[in-house]
Amino acid sequence: MEKSIDQLLKKSRLSVTxxxxxxxxxxxxxxxxxxxxxxEKKTGEKFDRVTVYRxxxxxxxxxxxxxxxxxxxxxxxxxxxxxxxxxxHHDNHVHFVCNDCxxxxxxxxxxxPVIKLPKGYASSQVEMIVSGxxxxxxx
Numbered sequence: 001m002e003k004s005i006d007q008l009l010k011k012s013r014l015s016v017t018x019x020x021x022x023x024x025x026x027x028x029x030x031x032x033x034x035x036x037x038x039x040e041k042k043t044g045e046k047f048d049r050v051t052v053y054r055x056x057x058x059x060x061x062x063x064x065x066x067x068x069x070x071x072x073x074x075x076x077x078x079x080x081x082x083x084x085x086x087x088x089h090h091d092n093h094v095h096f097v098c099n100d101c102x103x104x105x106x107x108x109x110x111x112x113p114v115i116k117l118p119k120g121y122a123s124s125q126v127e128m129i130v131s132g133x134x135x136x137x138x139x
Contacts, residue, residue, distance in 0.1 A: 012062040019047045023055050024064075033068050033076035033095075033104035068095045068104055069127060076104045092126065098134035105134065 005024045009016050026034060026042050034042075039052050047055075056077055059065040068076045078095075094110040097103075112128045 008064065012064060014058065014062065019043075019051050019055050020058075022046070023052065023059075027065065027077075027079045031105065033078040033106070035074060035076050039077075068106075069129065070097060070104065071129075071131065078104070078106050094128045094130055096134065097129055097131045098137055099131055100133055100137040103134055103136075 005021050005028070006016050008024065009020055014020060022043055023039060026039060036049075036052060036056065039056070040047075040049060043052065056065065059077075060067065063080055065077045066080050068078060070076060092112045094107045094112060096105045096107050098105075107130075112126050115123065115126055117123060
């Protein structure tokens with residue numbers, strides 16, 4: 001996995017640093033989205049809050065991760081699909097938030113329908129959040 005992380009960083013024209021590698025390892029090892037606080041806890045005392053924040057902002061700008069808003073006005077982060085690139089996110093899929101455990105999952109097989117806006121309007125981003133009970137909590 002470390003080789004693919006190195007390749008991803010190089011493809012995005014980013015230097016391979018310990019913080020970038022460690023944070024990407026977290027994303028690749030998690031089935032769902034991560035909050036900033038989750039990343040801080042899982043990296044331990046190794047990286048401070050500012051390092052984590054800056055790393056996430058660089059990953060967003062380079063099209064490596066995308067944001068998912070939540071009901072409590074916080075933001076979660078998830079890996080982008082390969083179609084995303086610097087300055088152009090193509091994550092037009094539905095996100096599912098579990099009301100019980102709080103997990104956030106990208107449902108990439110379900111795409112957001114095209115929204116036809118009235119004349120004079122232009123969208124820059126469309127987000128669709130579905131909330132309910134995830135598979136794990138439903139068991």
